[in-house]
Amino acid sequence: MTDERREQDREAPERDVPGLRLDVAQSESGAPAVEGVEPKPRVPREAVFSLEEVTVSYGTKPAVRDITFDIGQNEITALIGPSGCGKSTLIRCLNRMNDLIPTATVRGSVRYHGQDLYAPDVDAVEVRKRIGMVFQKPNPFPKSIYDNIAFGPRVLGMKGSMDDIVERALRHAALWDEAKDRVKTNAFGMSGGQQQRLCIARCLAVEPDVILMDEPCSALDPISTGKIEDLMLDLKQEYSIVIVTHNMQQAARVSDKTAFFTVELDEDEKHRTGRVVEFDDTEKIFTNPSDSRTEAYVTGKVG
Amino acid sequence: MSAHGETVAPPVEAVGRPAASRRAKDLGFRLALLGCLGLAVLLLGVLLWDVVTDGVDRLNFDFLTSFASTDADEAGIQGALWGTIWVMGVCALFIIPVGVATAVYLEEYADNTKWYNRLIEVNIQNLAAVPSIVYGILGLAFLVRGPLGLGPVVLAGGLTLGLLVLPVVIIAGREAIRAVPPSIREGSMALGATQWQTIWRQVLPAAIPGIATGVILALSRAIGETAPLIVIGTPVFVAFNPDGLDSSFTAMPIQIFDWISRPSNDVNNYLPLAAAGILLLMIVLICMNAIAIWLRNRYEQKW
Numbered sequence: 110m111t112d113e114r115r116e117q118d119r120e121a122p123e124r125d126v127p128g129l130r131l132d133v134a135q136s137e138s139g140a141p142a143v144e145g146v147e148p149k150p151r152v153p154r155e156a157v158f159s160l161e162e163v164t165v166s167y168g169t170k171p172a173v174r175d176i177t178f179d180i181g182q183n184e185i186t187a188l189i190g191p192s193g194c195g196k197s198t199l200i201r202c203l204n205r206m207n208d209l210i211p212t213a214t215v216r217g218s219v220r221y222h223g224q225d226l227y228a229p230d231v232d233a234v235e236v237r238k239r240i241g242m243v244f245q246k247p248n249p250f251p252k253s254i255y256d257n258i259a260f261g262p263r264v265l266g267m268k269g270s271m272d273d274i275v276e277r278a279l280r281h282a283a284l285w286d287e288a289k290d291r292v293k294t295n296a297f298g299m300s301g302g303q304q305q306r307l308c309i310a311r312c313l314a315v316e317p318d319v320i321l322m323d324e325p326c327s328a329l330d331p332i333s334t335g336k337i338e339d340l341m342l343d344l345k346q347e348y349s350i351v352i353v354t355h356n357m358q359q360a361a362r363v364s365d366k367t368a369f370f371t372v373e374l375d376e377d378e379k380h381r382t383g384r385v386v387e388f389d390d391t392e393k394i395f396t397n398p399s400d401s402r403t404e405a406y407v408t409g410k411v412g
Numbered sequence: 413m414s415a416h417g418e419t420v421a422p423p424v425e426a427v428g429r430p431a432a433s434r435r436a437k438d439l440g441f442r443l444a445l446l447g448c449l450g451l452a453v454l455l456l457g458v459l460l461w462d463v464v465t466d467g468v469d470r471l472n473f474d475f476l477t478s479f480a481s482t483d484a485d486e487a488g489i490q491g492a493l494w495g496t497i498w499v500m501g502v503c504a505l506f507i508i509p510v511g512v513a514t515a516v517y518l519e520e521y522a523d524n525t526k527w528y529n530r531l532i533e534v535n536i537q538n539l540a541a542v543p544s545i546v547y548g549i550l551g552l553a554f555l556v557r558g559p560l561g562l563g564p565v566v567l568a569g570g571l572t573l574g575l576l577v578l579p580v581v582i583i584a585g586r587e588a589i590r591a592v593p594p595s596i597r598e599g600s601m602a603l604g605a606t607q608w609q610t611i612w613r614q615v616l617p618a619a620i621p622g623i624a625t626g627v628i629l630a631l632s633r634a635i636g637e638t639a640p641l642i643v644i645g646t647p648v649f650v651a652f653n654p655d656g657l658d659s660s661f662t663a664m665p666i667q668i669f670d671w672i673s674r675p676s677n678d679v680n681n682y683l684p685l686a687a688a689g690i691l692l693l694m695i696v697l698i699c700m701n702a703i704a705i706w707l708r709n710r711y712e713q714k715w
Contacts, residue, residue: 206602211523238604248595251618261603264613308599315603 155182157319157349158203163217165198165207171382172198176217178368178388185341185350187360187391190370190406195383196353197245200321203351204240205233238265241312245324247304249296249311254279254288257296257307261315274314282310283340302333309340320344322352326359338363357407360391367394369403463694467687475688479651480667484680489689492667494653495566496635499663502570503634507581508627510574512616515585515623520611540579547576548643556644564645567657572640577630584626588619621711628704632697638665664693 158180165173173195180186188196198207205226207213219226226236250257258275261267267274275292279285284306291298296307305325312320322341326334341350341363354360360367368388372381387394387403398404405411429435478488514536522529551572555562562568592615600610616623641663648670650662671686 204602206598209598209601234604234606237602242602244595244598244602246595248593248599250596250599250614260600260613261605264603264605264609311599311603 156180157182157222158351159218159220159223160199161218161220163199163202163215163219165195165202166214166216167210168212170380173370173383176385178385180349180351181366182349183345183347184365185345185352185363187364187367188351188353188370189355189357189360189367190383191372191411192355193381193383194370194372196370197323198383200323200351200353201242203319203321204242205236206242208233238315239317240319240321241315241317242321242323243305243308243312243325246328247301247308249299249304249307252296253293254296254299254307255292258311258314261311265315267315278310278314281313281344282306283336283343284310300333302329302336305329305333305337306340309337313344317348319349319351322350324353324355327355334359357395357409361395364391367391369394369398369400369406371402371406463687463690467684467689467691470684470688471691475685476692480649480662481651482680484676484682484685487671487682487685489664489667489685489692491650491652492662492664492689493692495650495661496663498566498654498659498661499569499573500631500635502567502657503574503577504627504631506571506574507578507630511578511581511627511630512585512623514578514582515589516611516616518582519586519589520607520615536579536582540583543639544576544637545639545643547572548640550575551640551644562658564647564660565658566654566661568644569641569646569661569663570657572644573634573637576637576640577634580630580633581623581626584629585619585623588622588626589615591622592618621707625704625708628700628707632700632704635697635700636665636693638663638669641666642669664689668693 156179160176160178160180163173163176164171176199188200190196201207202215202219203221203226207215215227221236221240225231250260252260255275258278259271262269262271262274276285276289279288279292284303287303288299288307296304299307305328309320309325326337329337338359341352344350345365352360352364366389369386370383371386372383374381387398387400389399393399394403395407398407402411475488476493477490478486479491480489481487518529518533518536522532524530551568554560555568555571556564560568596614596618597610600614601607605613646662646666647660648662648666650660654661668686668689671682671689674680674682676682
């Protein structure tokens with residue numbers, strides 16, 4: 110039964126929509142999976158993002174190279190790896206934030222629900238409407254809580270009662286109880302964890318499809334981190350989430366799939382480039398990784 | 413080694429004071445600095461004292477409400493005061509939009525690698541240092557005579573002074589815009605706002621205190637400029653208030669200059685008039701600078 114499933118999976122790529130990849134990225138060393146363990150039956154999930162041979166360079170030097178994997182709908186995908194291996198660079202590709210950096214160039218294919226994000230007729234502003242981002246350091250605007258959340262809907266011309274939109278966003282971000290009595294006060298009066306949840310609420314107010322989070326908890330204390338992780342698990346039912354994290358345990362706690370990045374030195378140029386070593390179910394990455402480098406990282410031997 | 417066989421650390425010298433010669437040099441340096449400061453303050457104080465003793469008696473309500481007159485006892489500063497107010501109004505209306513727009517262009521849109529943008533930048537910094545009389549010649553050639561042919565009226569005076577202080581506003585505006593952290597811009601763009609929406613709704617509101625300070629400092633420089641107004645042909649003896657942009661006018665510095673230039677005798681003593689005018693001008697300047705400092709302190713954004 111299991112063998113038949115595996116057969117089906119291997120045949121599937123030809124029949125399915127291009128960009129819907131079901132096979133796991135092969136590890137560099139080609140090491141086989143551990144014998145005797147039956148692989149879980151793989152349910153084909155719709156891919157929100159399809160990355161194929163994505164290479165991002167600042168100037169002439171590639172920061173990440175040949176990234177190929179899919180991000181699934183209503184899942185939390187974690188990008189883990191040591192510092193400097195291009196995780197933030199990659200996640201910024203997904204909502205075209207790298208356009209703001211003049212020297213950045215993106216090669217390869219980034220598809221969002223099958224549509225090429227970097228096609229010449231695609232408007233980056235529209236992309237960012239659907240794909241929201243939460244940054245590492247909470248960056249609320251120097252306005253009231255209300256105006257922070259209302260900013261997105263206002264500039265996008267969203268219809269509806271602004272009060273309702275703000276309340277809904279705050280409830281969604283588990284911030285309503287703490288904020289409802291002071292929505293008109295300055296956002297800087299809140300604690301770090303609250304500010305980050307405000308940034309998440311702000312992102313939710315424009316009703317995105319995907320939420321990208323670039324190390325959202327690295328500047329926060331453990332209690333705030335816990336609240337945000339609970340929030341993420343809650344949000345995953347309606348949104349797809351991609352999170353970059355330095356905290357392996359966080360990736361293990363919240364994510365469904367994990368991509369492990371590593372950094373490689375170019376022989377001639379002494380330049381660092383990031384690559385994906387392994388991309389798989391989180392449970393497999395952390396209990397039974399295919400690649401030795403992944404194993405070294407998740408067990409804490411390295412980096 | 414002590415008798416018991418343990419290692420004993422050698423005795424440490426108690427922390428003492430530096431040698432007398434070093435202390436003397438330190439004190440001497442401090443006294444020298446204080447001396448320089450004292451000299452500057454003393455000179456200023458002497459000048460102020462001279463003006464105050466000459467003019468404070470004359471500085472009264474009659475002085476403010478009387479027009480210029482050849483009779484020194486009757487003369488007042490009303491015409492010049494309103495002339496200055498009108499000209500400053502025109503100047504402000506010119507420098508605020510033009511200066512802020514230029515600052516926004518240079519900071520947000522200009523690509524620094526392009527030669528024409530670098531040329532603009534270098535020019536603005538040079539213009540800030542050009543002697544004011546050169547602006548007078550410019551105003552005479554292009555505004556008063558030449559293509560526009562306005563004549564020595566309020567509009568011409570205001571625009572000439574505006575051109576003089578425009579670089580101050582541009583430079584202060586650029587500093588204020590640059591002080592807005594990139595994280596605010598990124599947060600706004602990530603929500604799907606366009607660049608203009610980000611500038612108009614986030615960057616400029618946050619930069620307003622710095623821009624306002626720059627405008628007030630620019631105006632306080634313009635208010636005391638005599639040379640450009642003389643060159644464009646501002647009349648000295650004006651016994652009426654301006655009634656429009658095309659009205660003839662005079663300004664306080666010019667009126668003061670006129671009173672000082674006249675020979676004084678027992679019948680007509682113009683010196684107290686001049687001193688009173690100087691006092692009034694200084695009071696206005698101090699008020700403007702105080703407002704600028706208050707604005708800056710009150711709205712200083714702590715990121």
